[in-house]
Amino acid sequence: MQFDDQNVDVGGVQDRRGMGGPIAIGGGGVGIVGLFIYLLVAVLGGGNADPGGQLVPQGGQVEETGASSDLKTRCNTDGAIEKYDDCYLVKVYNEINEVWTDEFARSGNDYRPPGLAFFTQAVSTGCGQASSQVGPFYCPPDERIYIDIGFLEQLQQQFGAQGRYAQAYIMAHESGHHLQTLFGTERKVRAAQQAEPSRQNELSVALELQADCYAGVWSRLADERGNVTITDAELDQALEAAAAVGDDRIQQKTQGRVDPESFTHGSAEQRKKWFQVGRSSGAVNDCNTFNG
Ligand SMILES: [Zn+2]
Structure with a gap:
């Protein structure tokens, strides 16, 4: 993947590495089940997830x-x-923000x-x-993406999601x-989800597939605008990354069986499919994963 320029803008970025708190980290690996979840994190966060909530960094002030x-x-x-x-x-992250800034501006x-x-x-977090075990996640109350870089290695080793474009997919x-x-x-x-707890998983899947x-x-808009240049091989990497984190694949690896009832993110097939829907349409309005 080629970028149109090499400037890296760290505006909006916090580097909180080396400030890990007192949470005990269990044996690695299993936590990948929570890949990309933010809902669970939000639920665990419970009542103190107030919008714009104060973050209390551990191990000292965030410099x-x-x-x-x-x-x-x-x-x-x-x-x-x-x-x-x-x-x-x-x-x-810079290129994503650039593309969405333009796209939003087009509709005023x-x-x-x-x-x-x-x-x-x-x-x-605000959630x-x-x-680290939950994998990269987005926290709605503080509108922030959280990533432990070590996780990316895990993604590569455990699920074979190779390549840089797979990382771009996660960010996107x-x-x-x-x-x-x-x-x-x-x-x-x-x-x-609160009104109809029985539909909780189904709604979570729709939300994940829409993302x-x-x-x-x-990826389509960035390509069209020349922000990035993506080869077919890189696109395959992205699709493979989308599939690698399908609930069926993760369950197969971690539990040795697949239980569709408990899906929260969608199957490998679904995740690939919806990435492709977005890629070929280039319009957010075509991402209605809540129908049917
Ligand atoms: Zn997600």
Whole structure:
């Protein structure tokens, strides 16, 4: 994947690595079940998830400017985007925000970018405490994407989701959840889940598949506008990443069996399909995963 320029803008990025809190981290691996969840995190966060809630960093103050300025310096050195995963992810985050800013402006709307925080082990969020084990997630109350870079390695090793474009897919998917917050979809779905607990999983799947579809829309728009250039092989990587985190594949790996009733994100087939729907249409309005 080629970018139209090599500038890495760390605005909106928090580097909270090395500030892990007291959460005990169990034996690795199993936590991947919670991949991409933010709902669960939000539920665990319970009542203290107030919009714009105060984040209480652990292990001291978040030196946002200090940490981000290190990142800024390193990520703007020659070849940094290729060399460092964090710089690559920030670059993708920049391109995602650029595309959605333009796309919103086309319909006369303002786009509010999500925040992005890197962490290790554990982190305090507007959705409560979270450990690395839940995988990358988006927290609606503080409108921020949380990523433990170590997780990406796990993704590669355990699920064979290879390549840089798979990482871009993750970022685009989490940004898709941010769109759902901006559009009010997330709030409505949360209310519907509370009203009808029996439909909780089904609604969660629809929400996740819509985020996959939005990721596909982004990849199309980014390509069209020349923000990024994506090869067919890279597109395959993205689709494979979408499939690798399908509930059926994860359940097969972690439990040795598949239980569709308990799906919360959708099957490999569904996730691939909805990414492709977004990719071929390039319009968020075509991402209605709630019908049928
Ligand atoms: Zn998700």
